[in-house]
Amino acid sequence: MIILFHPRATKPRNCRMPLAALALAAVLEGREEYAIVDGNLDDTPLDSIIDLIDRHHVELLGVSVMPGPQMVAGMEVSREVRRLRPHVPIVWGGYFPSIYPDATLNARYIDYAVRGQGEETLLELIESIRGQRDLSSICGLSYKDAFGLHRNNPERAMKGPDSFPWVPYHRIPVERYLRPSFFGKRTAVHHASIGCPFNCSFCGVHAAYGRDEKMESPERTVEILQHLISQYNADSVQFYDMNFFLREDHARKLCDLMEPLKLRWWCEARVDIMSRYSDETMAAIARAGCTMIFFGAESGADWVLKDMQKGITTEQTLIMAQRTRQFGIIPEFSFVVGNPKDPDTDTRETLAFIRKIKRINPDSEIIIQHYTPTPQPGQMYGDVNDKIIFPSTPAEWASKRWLDFTLRIDTGAPWLRTRTKKLIDNFELVVASRWPTVQDIRAPKWSRFLLKALSAWRYRLHFYELPVELQWAHNFINLRKPKRESL
Numbered sequence: 001m002i003i004l005f006h007p008r009a010t011k012p013r014n015c016r017m018p019l020a021a022l023a024l025a026a027v028l029e030g031r032e033e034y035a036i037v038d039g040n041l042d043d044t045p046l047d048s049i050i051d052l053i054d055r056h057h058v059e060l061l062g063v064s065v066m067p068g069p070q071m072v073a074g075m076e077v078s079r080e081v082r083r084l085r086p087h088v089p090i091v092w093g094g095y096f097p098s099i100y101p102d103a104t105l106n107a108r109y110i111d112y113a114v115r116g117q118g119e120e121t122l123l124e125l126i127e128s129i130r131g132q133r134d135l136s137s138i139c140g141l142s143y144k145d146a147f148g149l150h151r152n153n154p155e156r157a158m159k160g161p162d163s164f165p166w167v168p169y170h171r172i173p174v175e176r177y178l179r180p181s182f183f184g185k186r187t188a189v190h191h192a193s194i195g196c197p198f199n200c201s202f203c204g205v206h207a208a209y210g211r212d213e214k215m216e217s218p219e220r221t222v223e224i225l226q227h228l229i230s231q232y233n234a235d236s237v238q239f240y241d242m243n244f245f246l247r248e249d250h251a252r253k254l255c256d257l258m259e260p261l262k263l264r265w266w267c268e269a270r271v272d273i274m275s276r277y278s279d280e281t282m283a284a285i286a287r288a289g290c291t292m293i294f295f296g297a298e299s300g301a302d303w304v305l306k307d308m309q310k311g312i313t314t315e316q317t318l319i320m321a322q323r324t325r326q327f328g329i330i331p332e333f334s335f336v337v338g339n340p341k342d343p344d345t346d347t348r349e350t351l352a353f354i355r356k357i358k359r360i361n362p363d364s365e366i367i368i369q370h371y372t373p374t375p376q377p378g379q380m381y382g383d384v385n386d387k388i389i390f391p392s393t394p395a396e397w398a399s400k401r402w403l404d405f406t407l408r409i410d411t412g413a414p415w416l417r418t419r420t421k422k423l424i425d426n427f428e429l430v431v432a433s434r435w436p437t438v439q440d441i442r443a444p445k446w447s448r449f450l451l452k453a454l455s456a457w458r459y460r461l462h463f464y465e466l467p468v469e470l471q472w473a474h475n476f477i478n479l480r481k482p483k484r485e486s487l
């Protein structure tokens with residue numbers, strides 16, 4: 001038996017289908033005995049895993065690991081499994097081992113790290129564990145050789161979603177994952193493409209997947225959505241693709257096919273690509289139920305966008321603020337603030353730019369993050385290669401210092417002055433109060449009025465310092481939120 005373990009990554013009320021485990025299950029289905037253990041649903045995943053090991057001949061424990069709390073949960077369980085049942089080999093896959101393969105292998109309890117797309121690497125690893133293949137022949141695998149030295153095999157070429165079977169939804173309790181959201185009462189998730197062809201020098205996706213994107217055929221995407229509707233009553237979906245709208249002809253076809261499904265949905269896209277779409281395509285996207293689009297606007301300064309190798313302009317972001325308003329779609333603009341070369345100017349220009357966006361489209365949702373470096377195949381954004389030494393073990397990554405870094409709570413960046421960091425955080429709080437997000441479905445109606453009333457004067461006067469009353473109001477509201485979703 002193979003165990004696919006998805007460590008806890010969210011609060012149970014926010015949990016979504018474990019797409020990585022499901023993608024791996026798709027290639028195991030019908031050929032291997034396997035079990036999925038999801039720490040988002042199972043409060044005692046270690047007990048469940050040990051129980052499976054004691055009742056079956058378990059050949060491999062596969063753990064999906066994203067940087068952050070999921071890594072911590074994966075680390076704790078892996079360590080305990082190694083202590084209690086040392087005969088079971090352990091492999092980590094996902095964004096953490098893909099970006100930090102050496103730190104992963106530095107843990108004594110991890111035998112293998114899978115980088116990038118995992119389906120075929122997993123199948124070949126199983127063959128190798130059974131003595132049918134040499135470890136050195138498995139692309140995308142990192143492992144320890146007989147002398148304990150780390151071996152990083154060549155990258156694996158990516159395959160598109162259509163190359164693999166459908167995910168076996170029947171192997172998980174789908175209904176427990178269809179949670180209420182702003183988009184509907186039963187929101188599903190789907191990944192209709194893999195990878196990203198761009199090379200933004202701050203992002204983890206091309207660090208893990210290289211520079212390629214493969215899309216699922218529109219027909220298959222729609223068949224899967226139809227299945228989720230007919231079998232599980234899904235009424236909305238979040239597409240987790242890095243670029244949902246890469247090509248206009250593909251977007252148009254997909255949206256025309258999706259229109260009859262009457263789903264409300266969310267996706268991620270780029271302002272440069274979508275600002276070139278025709279009005280007809282934009283109208284088709286809106287008709288198909290697209291409710292909100294997440295755009296990485298990243299900065300309000302074109303010199304910063306260039307530095308990031310983002311490949312977009314501020315003008316394109318403003319165009320999309322206007323076009324989404326025209327077509328009744330809510331844009332979500334995300335910013336990565338704090339250019340290491342000149343964080344103060346970047347911050348000043350970006351905050352002014354956000355105010356401009358709000359004038360064009362007040363419904364725009366704004367997300368502000370401090371720049372958090374991720375190791376890159378080339379130079380990290382801001383030329384910070386020599387300014388940051390990443391942890392060398394999972395345990396070190398699990399410390400408060402590095403969890404705050406990963407979760408972008410406090411990056412500890414030497415180039416960001418405390419005053420600038422405070423300005424960014426205070427501005428974010430004022431904007432989030434002046435326009436409370438529509439996505440917080442548990443927030444009572446009165447709370448929106450309270451936050452707006454308290455913050456309006458600050459926003460009008462550009463006065464962001466010491467917003468203690470807003471902090472207090474947010475804490476007060478959070479305490480009074482219903483414990484269960486009301487939708």
Ligand code: B12
Pocket residue numbers: 008009010016018019020021023024061062063064065066067068069070071091092093094095114116117118119121122191203204205240241242374406407408
């Ligand atoms: C969904 C999602 C989430 C969900 C959680 C999903 C979950 N795992 O339960 C939520 C919203 C909770 C989340 C949170 C965060 N996320 Co997130 N998230 C994503 C997103 C959009 C999709 C991931 C996904 O499901 N992909 C689909 C599956 C099929 O692909 P996959 O996970 O890569 O799995 C494949 C391979 O990795 C491999 N594989 C995976 N597991 C295993 C296991 C084995 C044994 C093997 C062999 C192979 C293998 O095979 C799989 C199939 O090919 C990605 C961006 C993206 N589009 O990829 C960001 C992303 C992974 N997240 C990211 C980040 C930073 C975070 C946060 C830290 C953000 C924050 N500030 O809070 C948090 C922390 C998470 C935590 N609690 O630990 C970054 C990570 C990169 C980085 N720089 O570190 C990404 C890349 C976004 C980005 N562009 O920056 N996230």
